[in-house]
Amino acid sequence: MKEFVPAGADLELRGIRKEFPGFTAIENLDLQIPAGEFVALLGPSGCGKTTTLRIIAGLEEPTRGQVLIGGKDVTFTKPHERPVNTVFQSYALFPHMTILENVAFGLRRRKMANPLQLAREALDMVELGYAAERRPQQLSGGQQQRVALARALVNRPSLLLLDEPLGALDLKLRRQMQIELKAIQMEVGLTFLHVTHDQEEAMDMADIVAVMNKGRIEQLGAPEALYERPKTAFVSTFLGQSNLFVGDVVESSANSLSISVAGSKISVPKNRAEKHDGTIAIGVRPEKAEFHRTQPAASAELNILGPGEIVDIRFTGVSNQYLINIPNVGNITVFAQNIGISPVIELGEQVWVSFKVEHAFGLVDLPAGNEA
């Protein structure tokens, strides 16, 4: 199985811009993906991720910029001449051909020897060998998805593009397919670029996540890095939730800097802050924050805010989510893991919120509505 496909190639997008009549889908995109990685392109609908995929596949031409695969400029190469294959969101299986013929399609066009035999092997790999003579309409969604995958993989593409291929599947099937896809990718060592709006999926499957918003890539990196240290307001709120505080920098020492928010000081380590002067936003993940019934002792390692009032409590199974309103600061969300000893607290009680300085992160921009 390991000899079935060669290793993948790396992908580079330089200065890609795509304009459509009436709007610009991609502003200025730079992206570098090393070979053999599973990369997720994550973003909300309309952010341009599908357009990016289509440009890489050759189904659209960029208005400006270059696409390089394995170092070769393929910007103006036709799709049928690129070593790229796509697994489409709707699978796009040819209804007038059997599954076997579907999978063999690309091999036949490239005039490969023994197309049917190779196709059968590919179907076996996705455990659908027994259905080779059936038509796509006779298969279930999960089966069709696997055929679409086999049809793409059998061509040994340098780069495999997946356009939200799991969107139409129910939760359980989706989880199963996520595991299978990741296993296949690791086994054959291809470069996968997976487009999705589901952040859990992205963080779960990918080695590298690129978060895209409004035609730009805001941040790129390993899932944990992105989660623990988001660099922009969008990433901090799109990937998980964040509490954000905005203020002017009032103190700056060797290792940390602080802003003042409603009389309280909020500090962030300098090596976790993108911007070091002016008005900045500092954030913290809700699960890293705690609340206390009495004011905690001041400490250099702790950011303390309060007092405030609990205005909402939600039970979500895994955790309790508390919404605390602190005058002049705003609402702060705190997650408390449900380990059986849930803090007995009621709406309206007065509490203080604290979080460790080392858990704070400083953003490069300000949340919407805060621009000076």
Place this chain on the structure above:
Amino acid sequence: MNRYRLSRFILPIYAVIALVYLLIPIVYTIVFSFNNSAGRTNTIWQGFTLDKWLNACQRPGICEAVGNSLLIGGVSTLIATALGTAIAYALVRYQFKARSLVSLSLFLPMATPEVVMGAGLASLFFNLGAGYGYMTIILAHVMFCLSFVVVTVKARVQTLDPVLEEAGRDLYASPSMVFWKITFPLLLPGIVSAALLAFALSFDDFIITYFNAGPVNTFPLFIYISAAKGVPAEANVIASAVFILAILIVIGTQVGSNLRQKRLFAIK
């Protein structure tokens, strides 16, 4: 409750009556094709016979006329289907400026009276010095069949998801391969449908043909010319045969595709 129940039946009963009304002339025509009529008149029932069906070509001129209609129909259908399919595909898949104008130009022939088109073409051919005959008839037929082909194929193209063609390109098929291996097979039912429609229109056309035929006799012309003195039963035979064939083809394809669908979804 009872009143509500009864009123549900009004529509189906009406439909049956309407269908009977629609089918009366057809039944009449078919029945009279078995009439043991002497000579050219076929107005009074004179007994059942299979004679006319077995010896239809003995009536002078009729089989030649039918032959001409078949030939003209075949050629016109080929040309109209090819031209019309191309236009239909372009209309659905491509963006271009003169869309409205093109749609309008295709609609007008369908809404224009045959008399106007017939007279117009006749005067055009006359001014060009072209003699009336097969060529002029075929040129005329292609013209009025074109719009109907476009409409029929267009409906089919609209059911064709563009992503299938994109998948083809993604899988190393050149544009012409994409057309022959993906687009064309999937459009085929619509194209065949359009071709049948074009053939039916051409075979049955009278008015436009009458203005442009010259010496050539087609089946509808034969009937019209006979109408003054009496249409022979053989004409009924031919028309009935064509009718039965057409209905069988249409019903056959519908039942066939229904069975195929059932078979496909039986296995999962």
Place this chain on the structure above:
Amino acid sequence: MAFAAFSPSASKQKSSSPVKSGKIVLVLLLPGLLYLGMFFMVPLVSLIITSLETPDPSGAFGVYQYALDFSAYQRVVVDYFPQILRSFGYAFLATLLAVLIAYPLAYFVGVRLRTRPLVQKLTLTLVVAPFFISFLLRTIAWKQILSDNSPTLEFLRSLHLLGPQQYFLGTPFAVVWGLTYNFIPFMVLPLYSSLERLDLRLLEAAGDLYASPSAVFRRVTLPLTMPGVISGTLLTFIPITGDYVNASRDFLGASDTSMIGNMVQADFLQNSDYPAASAMSAVLMAVILILVTVYVRRTGTEELL
């Protein structure tokens, strides 16, 4: 839109908006469009030119000269005024009857039979079956069924619905009957197309909002299927005005039921009065263009085809 109903899987429309652009469009469009230009547009122009011709000074029969002679139009409008009136009158009646007959039928097939697709398709085939048999023969069939001494008339006379001296053939009634019958398929298909696509949940919603069945029809069904009605009307009204087979003496008409089409045919093929025939055709064409323009102004061209 009309005959699309007959195409397989016509109802499974995916929203595929035009995506591509390129030079290949020209290759696809030009042959067909040039053909239409040559064999539809040019003949119309030719008709207009012919209508303005004037009789050759030599006085030879059927020979004309190019000119800007509008006398043909004058003659046509004055002399043929009865025919013009009659044609539009018959066409109006026939179209109205066709709508009244076709609509409930199309509703039955397009809405009520939706739960049984095969039955639906077969019934639709039956409805357009007249289309498959020679239109001349089906007109002759009516001629014989409604002829003066036919069993049908005897039957009606025996029921005293018809007086002993009354008859059908050669009357306007027979002509309109024939016209209606022959053009019903052209009315049914656009209506069916519209009704087949009607979202029944809208009717349910209306019922939920206290609308009686007749109110549902008047305020929801009819407005939503209006495009089909208009399309059907455009495809029947004008072609009927130009018909001459039904009204001709050999079929269902008599000399006093002649229509525009009969005059054009007579002038063109028998009297060689080409300017008159062309002028009449041009007038008809002008009426079509006005009607279609009004329609297009209101609804645009996307729904036309």
